[in-house]
Amino acid sequence: xxxxxxxxxxxxxxxxxxxxxxxxxxxxxxxxxxxxxxxxxxxxxxxxxxxxxxxxxxxxxxxxxxxxxxxxxxxxxxxxxxxxxxxxxxxxxxxxxxxxxxxxxxxxxxxxxxxxxxxxxxxxxxxxxxxxxxxxxxxxxxxxxxxxxxxxxxxxxxxxxxxxxxxxxxxxxxxxxxxxxxxxxxxxxxxxxxxxxxxxxxxxxxxxxxxxxxxxxxxxxxxxxxxxxxxxxxxxxxxxxxxxxxxxxxxxxxxxxxxxxxxxxxxxxxxxxxxxxxxxxxxxxxxxxxxxxxxxxxxxxxxxxxxxxxxxxxxxxxxxxxxxxxxxxxxxxxxxxxxxxxxxxxxxxxxxxxxx
Amino acid sequence: xxxxxxxxxxxxxxxxxxxxxxxxxxxxxxxxxxxxxxxxxxxxxxxxxxxxxxxxxxxxxxxxxxxxxxxxxxxxxxxxxxxxxxxxxxxxxxxxxxxxxxxxxxxxxxxxxxxxxxxxxxxxxxxxxxxxxxxxxxxxxxxxxxxxxxxxxxxxxxxxxxxxxxxxxxxxxxxxxxxxxxxxxxxxxxxxxxxxxxxxxxxxxxxxxxxxxxxxxxxxxxxxxxxxxxxxxxxxxxxxxxxxxxxxxxxxxxxxxxxxxxxxxxxxxxxxxxxxxxxxxxxxxxxxxxxxxxxxxxxxxxxxxxxxxxxxx
Numbered sequence: 229x230x231x232x233x234x235x236x237x238x239x240x241x242x243x244x245x246x247x248x249x250x251x252x253x254x255x256x257x258x259x260x261x262x263x264x265x266x267x268x269x270x271x272x273x274x275x276x277x278x279x280x281x282x283x284x285x286x287x288x289x290x291x292x293x294x295x296x297x298x299x300x301x302x303x304x305x306x307x308x309x310x311x312x313x314x315x316x317x318x319x320x321x322x323x324x325x326x327x328x329x330x331x332x333x334x335x336x337x338x339x340x341x342x343x344x345x346x347x348x349x350x351x352x353x354x355x356x357x358x359x360x361x362x363x364x365x366x367x368x369x370x371x372x373x374x375x376x377x378x379x380x381x382x383x384x385x386x387x388x389x390x391x392x393x394x395x396x397x398x399x400x401x402x403x404x405x406x407x408x409x410x411x412x413x414x415x416x417x418x419x420x421x422x423x424x425x426x427x428x429x430x431x432x433x434x435x436x437x438x439x440x441x442x443x444x445x446x447x448x449x450x451x452x453x454x455x456x457x458x459x460x461x462x463x464x465x466x467x468x469x470x471x472x473x474x475x476x477x478x479x480x481x482x483x484x485x486x487x488x489x490x491x492x493x494x495x496x497x498x499x500x501x502x503x504x505x506x507x508x509x510x511x512x513x514x515x516x517x518x519x520x521x522x523x524x525x526x527x528x529x530x531x532x533x534x535x536x537x538x539x540x541x542x543x544x545x546x547x548x549x550x551x552x553x554x555x556x557x558x559x560x561x562x563x564x565x566x567x568x569x570x571x572x573x574x575x576x577x578x579x580x581x582x583x584x
Numbered sequence: 585x586x587x588x589x590x591x592x593x594x595x596x597x598x599x600x601x602x603x604x605x606x607x608x609x610x611x612x613x614x615x616x617x618x619x620x621x622x623x624x625x626x627x628x629x630x631x632x633x634x635x636x637x638x639x640x641x642x643x644x645x646x647x648x649x650x651x652x653x654x655x656x657x658x659x660x661x662x663x664x665x666x667x668x669x670x671x672x673x674x675x676x677x678x679x680x681x682x683x684x685x686x687x688x689x690x691x692x693x694x695x696x697x698x699x700x701x702x703x704x705x706x707x708x709x710x711x712x713x714x715x716x717x718x719x720x721x722x723x724x725x726x727x728x729x730x731x732x733x734x735x736x737x738x739x740x741x742x743x744x745x746x747x748x749x750x751x752x753x754x755x756x757x758x759x760x761x762x763x764x765x766x767x768x769x770x771x772x773x774x775x776x777x778x779x780x781x782x783x784x785x786x787x788x789x790x791x792x793x794x795x796x797x798x799x800x801x802x803x804x805x806x807x808x809x810x811x812x813x814x815x816x817x818x819x820x821x822x823x824x825x826x827x828x829x830x831x832x833x834x835x836x837x838x839x840x841x842x843x844x845x846x847x848x849x850x851x852x853x854x855x856x857x858x859x860x861x862x863x864x865x866x867x868x869x870x871x872x873x874x875x876x877x878x879x880x881x882x883x884x885x886x887x888x889x890x891x892x893x894x895x896x897x
Contacts, residue, residue, distance in 0.1 A: 232893070261691075265698045313678050371872075371879040372824065374625065374678060378817045379868040390861035512682055549697035554690035561683040562669070569673050 232573040246567035247517050247524075251531055254560035261555060267548045279541025280534035286541065288423035292495055294533035295425075296321070296504070298432035299487035300511025301518065301525040302439055307480035309443070309520050310456040312363065312473055316377025317484040318508025319384035320358045324351035324485025325492040326388055329396060329407045329499045332414035332492075343414035347493055348431075348486060355485015356478040358384070363477035367470045381508065389501050398498065407499040416494035428490030433526060435483060440522040452476055484508060506554075513561040519568070532557055590849050597729035599848070601737060602803060604841030606631070608740040609795030610819030611826060611833040612747050613659075613788040619751065619828055620784030621764035621887040625681025626666045627792050628816030629688030633658045634793025636692035639800035639807045640699065642709045648801060652736070655797035656790040662688045663789025667782040674891030685816075696807060706806035712736055734802045736794070741834075743791065748830035760784050764885035767892040777892055792816070814868060821871035825878050828885065836874070843870055 255273075262269050280290045300317045307314035314320075332347040358380065365371040391397075392405040400408075416426040443449035454462040455472045463469050487507060492499050514532050518524030539553035590596055610627060617624040624630075638655030642648060662684050669680040700707065712734035715721060720731040751757035763770045763780045771777050795815070800807045822840060826832035844867055851863045 261694060261698075265694075308679075315678075315682065365876065365879075369876060369879045370882070371875050375817060375821045375824075375875060376872055379814065379821065379871055382814045382817075382868045383865050386861040386865045390859045393861075394859065509682070509686065512679070513686070516679060547701065549694050549701075551690050551694040551697055554686065555694050558683060558686035558690050561679070562665070562687060565669060565675050565680060565683060566673070569675055 231576040233576060235572060235574055238571045242571050243519070246571050247519060247528065247564050250563035250567040251517060251528075251560050253563050254556050255535075257559050258552060258556045261552060262548065265548050267546055272542050272546060272548060275542040275545050276535075276538030279545075280538035284420070285423065286537065288420060288425040290530070290533050290537045291425040291429055293537050294529045295428045295432050295494070296487040296491050296507045297510055297514050297529035297532055298429075298436060298525055299483050299490065300507045301514030301529050302432075302436055302511075302522055303480045303484040303487070304511045304515035305518060305520045305522060305525055306439060306443070306452070306483070307359075307476055308456075308515060310452045310473065310476040311459070312366075312476050312480065313374045314359055314377055314477070314480050314484075315374055315512070316359060316362065316380050316508070317480075317487075317511050318504060318506065319377070319381040320355040320481045320484035321488035321491070321504055321508050322384050322388050323358045324355040324488030325499050325503055326391060326396070326488075327351045327354035327485070328414075328489040328492050329410065332410045333396075333408040333498075334411050337411060338413060340413045340417075343411070344416065344493075347410070347414050348489055351485045351489030351492075352482035353485070355483070355488065356481040358485070359477040359481030360474060363473050367473055385501060388499070392499065392501065396499065405501065409498045410493050414493055415497065416490065424495060426490075426494035428494035431486070431490065435486070436522045436526050439479075439483075443522065448472075448475060484511070487511075510557060513557050516561055516568075517564050519564075532560075535560075586853060590846065594725045594728040596845055596849065597725075597842070598732065599845040600838060600841040601730060601733055602841070603844045604837040605733075605737045605740050606795035606798045606803070606815060607819055607822060607837040607840060608744060608834060609791050609798060610816060611822045611837055612740075612743055612830060613791035613795070614819050614823040615826065615828045615830065615833060616747065616751075616760070616788035616791065617663075617785050618823060618885055618888055619764045620760050620781045620788075621767065621885055621890065621892075622667070622670055622781055622785050623677045623681060623820075623889055624663070624666055624684075624785060624788060624792075625678060625820070626662055626684030626688060626789065627681075627819055628812060628814070629685030629692075630659050630662050630789050630792040631796035631799075631812045631816045632692045633662055633688040634796030635800040635811065636696055636796075636807050637793070638797030639709060640696070642801060643707060648710075648712055651801055652794065652797055655793045655801075659790035659793025659796075660786045663786040663792075664782070666789065667785035670891070671778055671781045671785070674893060677889055693809060696809075706808055708805045709801070711800075711805040712802040736798045736802045739794075740798070744830050744834045751830065761885075764887050767887055771894075778894070792819075795819070818867060818871045821875050824882050824884075825874040827878070827883060840867070840870065843867075 259269050262272050279286055281287055303317045327350040328347040331350045362373045362376040365376060366373045392407060396407045398406055398408040416428050418426045451467045451472050454467055455469055459469050491503050496503060510532055514525055514528045517528035535556050536553045540550050543550035614624060614627060634655040637658035638651040641654035642651035666680055666684045669675045670677045714732045714734055717731050721727045759770060759775055759780055763777055767777045799811060822836045826836045847863045847866045
């Protein structure tokens, strides 16, 4: 007989050790698909590590990847804290990117200290609105936000495609569906010379710390936690659940929109339909690995980014499909879920005749 | 005038039923899971896994029905993962489902890429042929619209009746419905809540996988990346729209198929005036509208999303 007994107070070793263990197990499990693909396993792991950390260039690439993942991870973390199941970060990211392009590709010109905040604000508002819609449908009409946010991802991507063939099309792009480039004064400056990592990373780190303080130290943050833990009790104690949900939606959608701004103004320079290789969905994994802690999101985004960059580079070197990275990330999510269970419950293996 | 002509053409209804088929499999699968109290957001990935595994089996030399069986087993495997995480362990059904979707999708893509590393155009198989039933297939209108579909469409239609019969006419169905409404009452009857829920999720997931297999083995003859394209999520919306009833699921899927077939034909008529993306958005917008329409009176299974632990009263 297996019994589960709730733990009253899991120690710090368990709380911080379990996600690390889950990530390690996911990495080790990747040996199975590697072996089945007939790849040299040890060499593949070596290539993944050097691919992510081997040089200043590869580390810069890894940090460039981590930037949007921190932001979408924060978006998922704050929403899931309040049990607002926002699975639409991908769509919010694209809306944010599109708003940034709309104001940042030549319609308005000004110095950097005007243009950069402007594209950021435009993108965050666009992302926030994308989530406030489904949230209102949930609070007013009881429409499940999981399905609406998921479906909106597809609608937004088609909308972006349509705009890139229409109003936002770059006339100089020789028929490629892409937007005009972001003007120089709105481009996020790089942090290192001749490297791609840009100030988006600093913005993401500051966002994580600011969100942590907001959740821990402000009344609004307290209300968000209260609604997430027990909406009925929070309502009873006088917290407006609807208002809190909309605040969460604005924050979560805004952060996902900011990820889009950072990609378009920092990494890519223009908008195309392949701007994000699923950063919105990966953000869910990042948030879960971080146990929904904003500061933890930084660490788990670095982990997920190094898996992606490392696997990409390994894939180029020995020809193993780079979908291995997605596989590792998916396994990490399932492992951390099980790990979360083991933090909350003690498992007893009783002898068969345990009296009931 | 032209709209009437479109709606009266047998070829239009033929297309509508073809488009509806994967959705019928998907909605039936989703409603079996949800009736037992488990939301299965693994559906999008399970569609992908079914599409890939079924196609791959046939490409490797299995018969078409062998491929269907392989697809169903693949679905059952991912369903079992979701069931173990959400039923005895009681973990978040949302997060576990997303995890299963990510796992099933990446595993399918990885397997496909590893088996076929450098193909420029996807290899094809010999898919299910349209049926040619003596007499029935020659009937005017319905012969073309219904009886010239493939065997998998017929299987989907039969499964609607089988699911309805099991859910409403058998003790097993009663137990499945009860376990999604009031699991403790099922426990009190001496039945296993875990067993019923895990079984429902596994069976439901293998039906979802058949929806994917239909795409690669009947509607098309090859596997493409991204070919599921949100069909799984549409099924989750249609399940609510169908108020968790197999008969209504069939009607919902057919309405959806008819609308989709209609917009494709409309596109060729008025396509010049509107960007093609407007038409491509329609299925997703329609799903959201369907959800909004039924939201007020949606009668969710009472224990949906609520974990239940042994010994709990």
